Amino acid sequence: MQYLIAVIDSDTGATGSATDDEMAAVGAFNDGLRERGQWVFAGGLADPTTATVVDDRDGACVVSDGPFVETKEYVAGIWVVEAADLDVALKLAADGSRACHRRVEVRPFL
Amino acid sequence: MSTSAEAALVRAHRDEWGLCVATLNRRYGDLDVAEEAVAEAFARAVERWPVDGVPDRPGAWLTTTAHRVALDRLRREGRRDEKHRAAAVLGGDAAGPAEPLGVVDDPRLRLLFTCCHPALAMPSRVALTLRMVGGLTVPEIARGLLVGESATARRITRAKDKIRAAGIPYRVPDADDLPARVSGVLAVLFLVFNEGYLATGADTDPVRRDLTAEAVRLTRLLRELLRGLRMDDGEATGLLALMLLTEARTATRVDDDGVLVPLPEQDRTRWDPVLLGEGQALVRERLAAVAASGVGPGRYQLLAAVNAVHTSARSVEETDWAQVLALYDRLLALDPSPVVALNRAVAVAEVSGPAAALELVEALAGDLGGYHALHATRAHLLDRLGRTDDARAAYEAAIEVAGNTAETAYLTRRRDTLDAGSGG
Known part of the structure; x- marks a missing residue:
């Protein structure tokens, strides 16, 4: 199965960008994922204020500035991993959370 | 229905x-498929057994019937092949011998771990365990858990x-995860027991047997399965002793x-000697094991030990309160x-007197203001200290927040006895 591990960041905490130590830990975690064949994709996301919402459902393309919903907590980065089941995914999520020093949310792909 | 078929x-x-649900789920x-098929197999047994007689091996009859029902459903829905593949992926028959399961691999243990998975909310774990492992119906679970x-169905x-x-797996967790996961299962079982022992409904039976x-x-x-796997069963044994x-x-x-x-005030001669004997033997077994291993007892073992002290005394006066404390x-x-x-403060009252205990209880009022036992304990201590008016107010506070019918009746009687005793 594939799982999304979303990194949760908060603008109330003083977390902001990742520190050098966090970047190094994330790099090591990613290397491990690749070695074990669990890597699908990963990446950090720019601040939510850089988001643009596009709505072309009615054919009249409406483009608007900002995230689709304003929240104190937002997704700051993602991993997509290959794991046999949720227990394996939760272990990876725990390692990832420790590496980037943030909370993460695990969701299965359909 | 003939009584023999009914009993069977x-x-x-x-x-x-x-066992049936676990076997079907494994396959x-x-x-969902497993639960429905097993329920249908039991419904057919209710129809067939009184007419055809009880099969020689009821378990095999039920499992075979349930398999037939499940295959019919999957064939009808055109997903028979898909399910076989899914089962293989999720640790079913085709998953290979990768799991070191030791001498015993009871499918019910796997099922228990699945139902009590930490990724599920606690109320869901309780309801799911009662349904899948215990076989209680949805109305029974709804009544039990109020x-x-x-x-409940949702x-x-x-x-x-x-x-x-x-993709919550159907297997016994890895050795690393096992202690935490076993304690998660024990927490669910303790909650089920407590809900039965002290049902909280205003109009329900006080004890849901x-x-x-x-x-x-x-x-x-769970304890037998852990022992079979040669895994640490200290807390499972402790919980079993506590329940007994x-x-x-x-x-x-x-x-x-x-x-x-x-x-x-309980009549100790009416306590069940068989349950007491087994519970106390388990506590002794754990005391010896703890002494031998040097690993301290966990929460359930300590609570079981408290209960062993209480149940081995002939009266409340003869209770070894220092040991309880x-x-x-x-x-x-x-x-x-x-x-x-x-609870510790109750023991303090017996060892050091009600005044010392009252001080401890009042310090907890902020945290436990909505908990009837705090007010009831406080009322009892105030009564012992001769502060009748304060005791009455505390009993009233306890009655207000108590949920159990028997408890409310007890508290009301205590309050009324207080009034009679003070001549008011």
């Missing part, structure tokens, strides 16, 4: 339900959906008028929660 059905339901990798039937359905969609019996049965099963020593007192806990009878000191170090501190 009751026995089969108790012994075979969880098809889908709890939740509406449709809410909770179980959502949990099954999450297990499927999120079906829930307590189910919790005892499942804890016994508590269950042994059930007959004396509520009087004929439905009023709660507190421990000091020492056990609560250890428990509080392990679990510094206000409820444990309140």
Whole structure:
């Protein structure tokens, strides 16, 4: 199965960008994922204020500035991993959370 | 229905339900399919057994019938192949010998771990365990847990959906995860037992024997399975002992008028000697094991030990309260929660007097203001200190927040006795 591990960041905490130590830990975690064949994709996301919402459902393309919903907590980065089941995914999520020093949310792909 | 068929059905339901669901789930990798097929197999047994006679091997009859029902459903839905593949992926028959399961691999143990998975909310774990492992019906679970039937059904359905969609595995967790996961299962079983022992509904029976019996049965099963796998069963044994020593007192806990009878006033000659004997033997077994291993006892073992002290005394006066207090000191170090501190204060009252205990209880009022036992304990201590008016107010506060019928009746009587005693 594939799982999304979303990194949760908060603008109330003083977390902001990742520190050098966090970047190094994330790099090591990613290397491990690749070695074990669990890597699908990963990446950090720019601040939510850089988001643009596009709505072309009615054919009249409406483009608007900002995230689709304003929240104190937002997704700051993602991993997509290959794991046999949720227990394996939760272990990876725990390692990832420790590496980037943030909370993460695990969701299965359909 | 003939009594022999009826008895066989009751026995089969108790012994075979969880095993059947677990076996079907293992084959098809889908709890929903498993549950429905097993329920249908039991419904057919209700029809067939009184007519055809009870089969020689009821469990095999039920499993075979359930397999047939499940295959029919999957064929009808055109997803027979898909389910076989899913089962293989999720640790079914085709998953290979990768799992070091030791000498015993009871499918019910896997099922218990699936139903009590930490990715499910606690109320869902309780409802799902009672349904899948215990075989209770949705209305029975709803009554037991005092939740509406449709809410209970939704909770179980959502949990099954999450297990499927999120890939919650059907297997015994890795050795690293096992201690934490076993304690998660024990927490569910303890909750089921407590819900049965002290049902919180205003109008329900004070003791729900079906829930307590189910919790005892499942804890016994978990303990046997852990022992079979040569895994640490200290806390499972502790919980089983705690349940047995508590269950042994059930007959004396509520009087004929439905009023709660507190421990000091219970008729100790009516405690169940068989349950007491087994519970106390388990506590002794754990004491010896703890002494030999040097690993301190966990929460359930300590609570069981407290109950062993209580149940081995002939009266409340003969109770070794110093020993009870020492056990609560250890428990509080392990679990510094206000409820444990309140129970410890009861022991302090017997060792150091009501004034010392009252001081401790009043310090907990902020945390436990909505908990009837805080007010009831406070009322009792105030009464012993001769502060009758304060005691009356505390009993009234306790009555206001108590949920259990027997408890409310007891508190009301205590308050009224207070009024009579003071001549008011």
